[in-house]
Amino acid sequence: MRELMEKIREEGEAISDHVLKVDRFLNHQVDPELMMRIGENFADAFRNEGITKVLTLESSGISPALMTAYILKVPLLFARKRKSLTLQNDLYTANVYSFTKQEYTEISVSRSFLQKDDRVLIIDDFLANGQAALGLTGIVQQAGAEVAGIGIVIEKAFQDGGEQLRRLGFRVVSLARITSLKEGVQFAEEVMCQ
Amino acid sequence: MRELMEKIREEGEAISDHVLKVDRFLNHQVDPELMMRIGENFADAFRNEGITKVLTLESSGISPALMTAYILKVPLLFARKRKSLTLQNDLYTANVYSFTKQEYTEISVSRSFLQKDDRVLIIDDFLANGQAALGLTGIVQQAGAEVAGIGIVIEKAFQDGGEQLRRLGFRVVSLARITSLKEGVQFAEEVMCQ
Numbered sequence: 001m002r003e004l005m006e007k008i009r010e011e012g013e014a015i016s017d018h019v020l021k022v023d024r025f026l027n028h029q030v031d032p033e034l035m036m037r038i039g040e041n042f043a044d045a046f047r048n049e050g051i052t053k054v055l056t057l058e059s060s061g062i063s064p065a066l067m068t069a070y071i072l073k074v075p076l077l078f079a080r081k082r083k084s085l086t087l088q089n090d091l092y093t094a095n096v097y098s099f100t101k102q103e104y105t106e107i108s109v110s111r112s113f114l115q116k117d118d119r120v121l122i123i124d125d126f127l128a129n130g131q132a133a134l135g136l137t138g139i140v141q142q143a144g145a146e147v148a149g150i151g152i153v154i155e156k157a158f159q160d161g162g163e164q165l166r167r168l169g170f171r172v173v174s175l176a177r178i179t180s181l182k183e184g185v186q187f188a189e190e191v192m193c194q
Numbered sequence: 195m196r197e198l199m200e201k202i203r204e205e206g207e208a209i210s211d212h213v214l215k216v217d218r219f220l221n222h223q224v225d226p227e228l229m230m231r232i233g234e235n236f237a238d239a240f241r242n243e244g245i246t247k248v249l250t251l252e253s254s255g256i257s258p259a260l261m262t263a264y265i266l267k268v269p270l271l272f273a274r275k276r277k278s279l280t281l282q283n284d285l286y287t288a289n290v291y292s293f294t295k296q297e298y299t300e301i302s303v304s305r306s307f308l309q310k311d312d313r314v315l316i317i318d319d320f321l322a323n324g325q326a327a328l329g330l331t332g333i334v335q336q337a338g339a340e341v342a343g344i345g346i347v348i349e350k351a352f353q354d355g356g357e358q359l360r361r362l363g364f365r366v367v368s369l370a371r372i373t374s375l376k377e378g379v380q381f382a383e384e385v386m387c388q
Contacts, residue, residue, distance in 0.1 A: 029271045029307045032264035059252035059272065063260050070226035077223045078253065113223045 001041050001175040005187055007034060008154065014181040018128075018156070019100070026153065027060035027125055038175060039067025042123060042151040045173045046072075049148040051121045053077055053114070055140065057096075057107060057132050064153050065123035072121070077114070079107040079136060092142040094135035099128065107135050114143035127152040127174065130161025137170065154178065157188055195235050195369040199381055201228060202348065208375040212322075212350070213294070220347065221254035221319055232369060233261025236317060236345040239367045240266070243342040245315045247271055247308070249334065251290075251301055251326050258347050259317035266315070271308070273301040273330060286336040288329035293322065301329050308337035321346040321368065324355025331364065348372065351382055 013021040025031040042064070051072050056065035057079045069076035082105065091108040098105060114120070120140045124132055133150055140147050147170055155162050155174035158181075165172050177188035207215040219225040236258070245266050250259035251273045263270035276299065285302040292299060308314070314334045318326055327344055334341050341364055349356050349368035352375075359366050371382035 023304065024306075025269075028274070028304055029269050030260060030263070032260055032270055033267070035260065036264060059256060059274075062253060062256045063270070066224060066226055066229065066257050066260055069224070070230060073227070075223050076226055076257070080222070080253070110217065110222055112218075 001038070003034065003037060004153070004176045007031070008176055008178075008185055012185060014185055017181055018159070020154070020156070020178065020181055020185065022154065026063070030063045032063075035063045035067045036070075038064045038153060039069075039071045041175055042068040042121070042173065043071035045151065046121050046149045049121070050119050051148055052118045054121050054123055055079065055109070055114075055136055056123045057081070057136060060125040061123055064125060064151075068121065068123055068151065075113075077109060079109045079139065081105050081107055092139045094138040096131045096135040098131070107132075107139070109139050111143070114140065114145050116144040118143065118145035119148040120145055121148055122150045123152075124150075125153045127155040127161045127165075127172070128159040130159075130164045133161065133165055137165075137168075149173065151175075156181075195232070197228065197231060198347070198370045201225070202370055202372075202379055206379060208379055211375055212353075214348070214350070214372065214375055214379065216319075216348065220257070224257045226257075229257045229261045230264075232258045232347060233263075233265045235369055236262040236315070236367065237265035239345065240315050240343045243315070244313050245342055246312045248315050248317055249273065249303070249308075249330055250317045251275070251330060254319040255317055258319060258345075262315065262317055262345065269307075271303060273303045273333065275299050275301055286333045288332040290325045290329040291323075292325070301326075301333070303333050305337070308334065308339050310338040312337065312339035313342040314339055315342055316344045317346075318344075319347045321349040321355045321359075321366070322353040324353075324358045327355065327359055331359075331362075343367065345369075350375075 011024040054069040090111040093108040149171045152174040155177045157177045180186040205218040248263040284305040287302040343365045346368040349371045351371045374380040
């Protein structure tokens with residue numbers, strides 16, 4: 001998605017070989033119009049998959065996932081990162097290791113909101129080592145539902161999450177694929193959904 | 195907002211005198227089309243306020259706030275509930291007590307994204323004791339910016355947060371005002387922005 005790549009070039013900041021800061025438009029400050037066009041791109045890519053629900057992980061996944069769900073006219077469901085007092089029983093859960101935060105987090109979804117006949121589109125802001133996306137696929141599978149696809153805003157293609165997910169047979173669509181952060185941001189030549 | 199009140203009647207669940215569960219459409223599963231109409235209502239209410247930025251608190255505030263920012267054509271900024279490794283320095287912070295979680299949380303916003311000339315619309319999903327909204331107003335004031343208004347999806351009018359905020363001179367617009375949860379959900383007769 002060309003507009004997204006330009007935005008990353010202009011406003012993203014590679015603060016190490018592995019960390020790209022995009023808090024000007026994606027995960028702290030958010031550009032709502034860009035989110036809508038990201039949602040349109042994901043909706044186009046998965047329109048024929050019979051999606052019944054969009055699933056993401058709080059908090060940075062919510063904005064692109066909400067717009068995708070809006071365009072597809074299906075509910076959004078966001079996994080929570082820890083239990084709250086009003087959401088305790090009857091959960092599907094998975095443990096996710098965050099390399100950024102260097103800790104394990106339990107992510108959970110209420111059993112009420114995933115059914116066997118759901119075809120779930122998983123959306124997340126970043127794909128690096130794939131831990132969050134794998135956790136979300138695990139939750140969908142616990143419900144006996146189907147992962148109909150995985151949409152990623154920014155894939156760090158130099159880490160192995162995307163390869164792992166594709167090897168497991170999941171259809172992964174990344175709107176921007178970054179091959180290196182060593183000398184500025186380098187993108188993969190082949191980018192789906194321009 | 196009549197549609198919201200009907201949704202609360204149909205799908206909300208009063209699980210105690212003080213706790214209303216709305217995780218079917220607002221803070222776990224999310225109804226994207228309802229969020230868009232909520233955004234339109236807030237945008238209508240604050241259209242003449244010269245809003246330059248919408249500010250909310252992760253995670254449940256993001257969906258209604260994103261749609262509001264989308265309609266108003268301004269950036270969304272969401273305060274984070276704790277520091278992450280990629281977002282550590284130069285923060286405005288406030289301490290917020292959550293009665294639901296029974297703990298203090300530090301909320302923070304990067305100094306880069308709030309300027310003196312910003313006119314900020316604060317959006318949140320719930321207003322009860324007002325702690326979160328007060329924390330957000332504190333952050334805006336630390337930046338020397340102006341709180342141009344506060345938009346609340348569901349106000350629990352039997353708790354004193356709304357009164358506190360209005361007494362401080364803030365313009366608070368609540369799309370649904372609940373006066374009691376004791377015998378089902380009771381709404382205030384006068385509801386702004388139907």
